[in-house]
Amino acid sequence: xxxxTAQPFDIYLVGVGGQGVxxxxxILSQAALAQEIPANFYPTKxxxxxxxxxxxxxxxxxxxxxxxxxxxxxxxxxxxxxSEGLKxxxxxxxxxxxxxxxxxxxxxxxxxxxAPYPTLEHLSEQVHSAGGRFHDLHPHDLPKGLSENIFVxxxxxxxxxxxxxxxxxxxxxxxxxxxxxxAAKNAEAFRLGLGFYR
Amino acid sequence: MQRKIVSGNEALALGALRAGVxxxxxxxxxxxxxxxxxxxxKKPEGVHVEWSANEKVAxxxxxxxAWAGQRSLxxxxxxxxxxxxxxxxxxxxxGVNGGMVVYVxxxxxxxxxxxxxxxxxxxxxxxxxxxxxxxxxxxYRLSQAAFELSQRxxxxxxxxxxxxxxxxxxxxxxxxxxxxxxxxxILLERDIQRYTKAGAAICMAQHRDLIxxxxxxxxxxxxxxxxxxxLAQEAGGLGIIACGATAVYLEEGFERLAKLGVSPxxxxxxxxxxxxxxxxxxVARLFAHCSALLVLEELEPLVERELIVEARRLGxxxxxxxxxxxxxxxxxEYGLREVVEGVAAAVGLSLPKDLxxxxxxxxxxxxxxxxxxxxxxxxGTYLALNRAIRLLKFKKDEVMVTGDIGxxxxxxxxxxxxxxxxxxxxxxxxxxQGYLAAGLKTPVIATIGDSxxxxxxxxxxxxxxxxxxPLTLIILDNxxxxxxxxxxxxxxxxxxxxxxxxxxxxxxxxxxxxxxxxFQVDPYDLKTxxxxxxxxxxxxxxxxxxxxxxxxxxxxxxxxxxxxxxVLEEKCTLCKxxxxxxxxxxxxxxxxxxxxxxxxxxxxxxxxxxxPAKAIEKEEIG
Numbered sequence: 001x002x003x004x005t006a007q008p009f010d011i012y013l014v015g016v017g018g019q020g021v022x023x024x025x026x027i028l029s030q031a032a033l034a035q036e037i038p039a040n041f042y043p044t045k046x047x048x049x050x051x052x053x054x055x056x057x058x059x060x061x062x063x064x065x066x067x068x069x070x071x072x073x074x075x076x077x078x079x080x081x082x083s084e085g086l087k088x089x090x091x092x093x094x095x096x097x098x099x100x101x102x103x104x105x106x107x108x109x110x111x112x113x114x115a116p117y118p119t120l121e122h123l124s125e126q127v128h129s130a131g132g133r134f135h136d137l138h139p140h141d142l143p144k145g146l147s148e149n150i151f152v153x154x155x156x157x158x159x160x161x162x163x164x165x166x167x168x169x170x171x172x173x174x175x176x177x178x179x180x181x182x183a184a185k186n187a188e189a190f191r192l193g194l195g196f197y198r
Numbered sequence: 199m200q201r202k203i204v205s206g207n208e209a210l211a212l213g214a215l216r217a218g219v220x221x222x223x224x225x226x227x228x229x230x231x232x233x234x235x236x237x238x239x240k241k242p243e244g245v246h247v248e249w250s251a252n253e254k255v256a257x258x259x260x261x262x263x264a265w266a267g268q269r270s271l272x273x274x275x276x277x278x279x280x281x282x283x284x285x286x287x288x289x290x291x292x293g294v295n296g297g298m299v300v301y302v303x304x305x306x307x308x309x310x311x312x313x314x315x316x317x318x319x320x321x322x323x324x325x326x327x328x329x330x331x332x333x334x335x336x337x338y339r340l341s342q343a344a345f346e347l348s349q350r351x352x353x354x355x356x357x358x359x360x361x362x363x364x365x366x367x368x369x370x371x372x373x374x375x376x377x378x379x380x381x382x383x384i385l386l387e388r389d390i391q392r393y394t395k396a397g398a399a400i401c402m403a404q405h406r407d408l409i410x411x412x413x414x415x416x417x418x419x420x421x422x423x424x425x426x427x428x429l430a431q432e433a434g435g436l437g438i439i440a441c442g443a444t445a446v447y448l449e450e451g452f453e454r455l456a457k458l459g460v461s462p463x464x465x466x467x468x469x470x471x472x473x474x475x476x477x478x479x480x481v482a483r484l485f486a487h488c489s490a491l492l493v494l495e496e497l498e499p500l501v502e503r504e505l506i507v508e509a510r511r512l513g514x515x516x517x518x519x520x521x522x523x524x525x526x527x528x529x530x531e532y533g534l535r536e537v538v539e540g541v542a543a544a545v546g547l548s549l550p551k552d553l554x555x556x557x558x559x560x561x562x563x564x565x566x567x568x569x570x571x572x573x574x575x576x577x578g579t580y581l582a583l584n585r586a587i588r589l590l591k592f593k594k595d596e597v598m599v600t601g602d603i604g605x606x607x608x609x610x611x612x613x614x615x616x617x618x619x620x621x622x623x624x625x626x627x628x629x630x631q632g633y634l635a636a637g638l639k640t641p642v643i644a645t646i647g648d649s650x651x652x653x654x655x656x657x658x659x660x661x662x663x664x665x666x667x668p669l670t671l672i673i674l675d676n677x678x679x680x681x682x683x684x685x686x687x688x689x690x691x692x693x694x695x696x697x698x699x700x701x702x703x704x705x706x707x708x709x710x711x712x713x714x715x716x717f718q719v720d721p722y723d724l725k726t727x728x729x730x731x732x733x734x735x736x737x738x739x740x741x742x743x744x745x746x747x748x749x750x751x752x753x754x755x756x757x758x759x760x761x762x763x764x765v766l767e768e769k770c771t772l773c774k775x776x777x778x779x780x781x782x783x784x785x786x787x788x789x790x791x792x793x794x795x796x797x798x799x800x801x802x803x804x805x806x807x808x809x810p811a812k813a814i815e816k817e818e819i820g
Contacts, residue, residue, distance in 0.1 A: 016566070026367075029203055029367060029369075030203070032369075033201070033202075033203055033369045038368070038369070039203075039368065039369065040333075040366050040367070040368045041203070041366070041367040041368070042362060042365055042366045042367070043365060043367075044309050044365070051566070051569075051783045052566065052568050053566055062449075062450065063449075064332075064333060064446050064449055065446065065450070066362070066443075066446040066447040066450065066533055066534060067362035067363070067365075067366045067443075067446075068362060068531060068533045068534075070450075070533055070534035070535060070554050071535070071554050071555055071556035072552070072553075072554055072555070072556045073534070073554070083563045083564040083566075084563065084566075086559040086560050086562055086563040087559075087560040087563050089556065089557050089558075089559035089560070090555075090556025090557055090558055090559065090560070091556055092556070106564070106786070107564055107565060107566045107567065108569075108612065108613065108777060108778070108781050109564075109565065109612070110564050111777060111786060111787055112774060112777065112778060115564060115565060116564070117564050118562050118563065118564070122562065123559075126557060126559040126562075129557055130556060130557040130559075
């Protein structure tokens, strides 16, 4: 339960449709509700289709929270796609954690080599320039068939201050409630994330 | 009461239920759609809920119900209010008997892709009260308050939400299943003086009553305590007027300002939930107490202007900081930055340059133009249309293809580049007739989706038929109002209409409108669709092609797959034509051949139909 000492904690999520970006925010909102931590979750779907830009903002610990996280203010950024990660750089606060799942979802023009695509180093430089702490996760960090968003959720809970605000066991329970039929697989992805250090 | 996570839209719907709403009618439009969608799914006992054919019809249904003494709600996005406004002005003159709430959603910052229209201006013009909440919790409260205000004043009341509130999700105490609406007698009031506009005397009397209702609303809003005024202990400081959604950033802004040496105790605050009418008593108290005022309002400086008028009237000489005199823009959303920078500007504090201004890195992100979904039937329609134009020996920039609202506008994007413009619901037909009237001799083609056609395309097609405008209309029929999240429309298949509803078949409706050249095609069949278009475009008179196939998102949700499609690696030359032509999100470049993602592919086989090497095989399923 929230003992009243919960510090406000802002999470900025970006990725592309179909990666479960919004789901991460929904699960964390549910966990916050169970812990009686006030939360405002603001998903922006743009076009609710696979491959389109998706962002979501989760503001924890404020009784009245404006939906938009101010620039230079996010305690945690989770980017599920490399290029989309660049769109979140302006929101990371000094000393905030920036986790990128280094997946490349190439738009057609990039696939056709008609348009550039940023390198991971470029994203890392930008995050460092903005004063954020950069954590990169890679598809080879996770066995195939396990959900990357659940894995990243686990990583975030164990490697950032988020784990001090929300109880990992509770978050795991919320994951299980949501997909009872995939409980074992998700528990494994979550466990691997929680145990992940770089 | 139960504590649960609800969105602003759901809070609005639940608030209306709690207020005893009996009739709910709307038309989908992001970010307002979830209010009706939520109620349709919930099926509350004793409440009539519907998606209407357009916003004007929806508003009229709500008004009819309110005239009959019942409580009603109508919902729409800002563009929809433009459609409904004709009736609303007239209804405002007559007033209502049951409480009637008009929910309009605005979108500062344009996250849903339309104009940054400030619908508060409509409240001013209609002389109707408008309430605006800052959070989902306030939405729940104000939704109920709006009904009370409407009932007590006899005036329809606007409830305006911006996207950030409509789409925010927060935990709040709500009554999930309030009792059904009370059984009220159906009022049958025959009163020509009130319900018609027959003559100047009647209209001017109604106008007088309308103004009186607005004045009464100001009084009732004051009694209900909808606006919160907090005066600083000491007079002479800065007063902040925070409108609607901006108020939610005050507390956080004050924390930041305290760190910069501005004491929150020195600030007076008027939190404005009633954006119209302006609560003049509270404003007068603020004038008397503060040496300067800061106005926080997104989009147009409407409250700011009213304050300037009020200042002139009351002889207030302090500075009013906002958009007309101050740092703020009429474009985009407000957030914490506007609170901090606004107060700093008003008190003459200079801020560190990069405070609340992050490193802009998004310029280097890859462009991600949105395209139609994998398996979208109308990928075939655009491909066929591009081919037909070529086969008719026209260059692409010689043939005007007007666009419309909804998914069909995606035809403007790569790889199609088919559609030229986007105006408003149904406008593809009118604009096309304008080009013809202007004297354009090359073919003119209008494209429109099924729901948009029902909404506002019908009168425009009737006009084309009457005047025999030689255009080709392509109705891209996917059976759903898809762009806004899959709502049922009049043409949606029988199986998805509610019990007791009747489906309207475009294939019967269009010929009955006097269209003599009518064709129907399956856009998954590229060859026939192309040939039909070539034939139709070359004909004189009004031609309509109904390109019909259900939205692939919907069919996929039901587990439908049409064909198995696979790449024959040995035949694929990696020419990538399938990718460049179709732009299908299921296709990517593999090491030896193009790869089809089986989780995304629905088997439309359009890629196979464009492959010059016959390297994509299709196999029919059952």
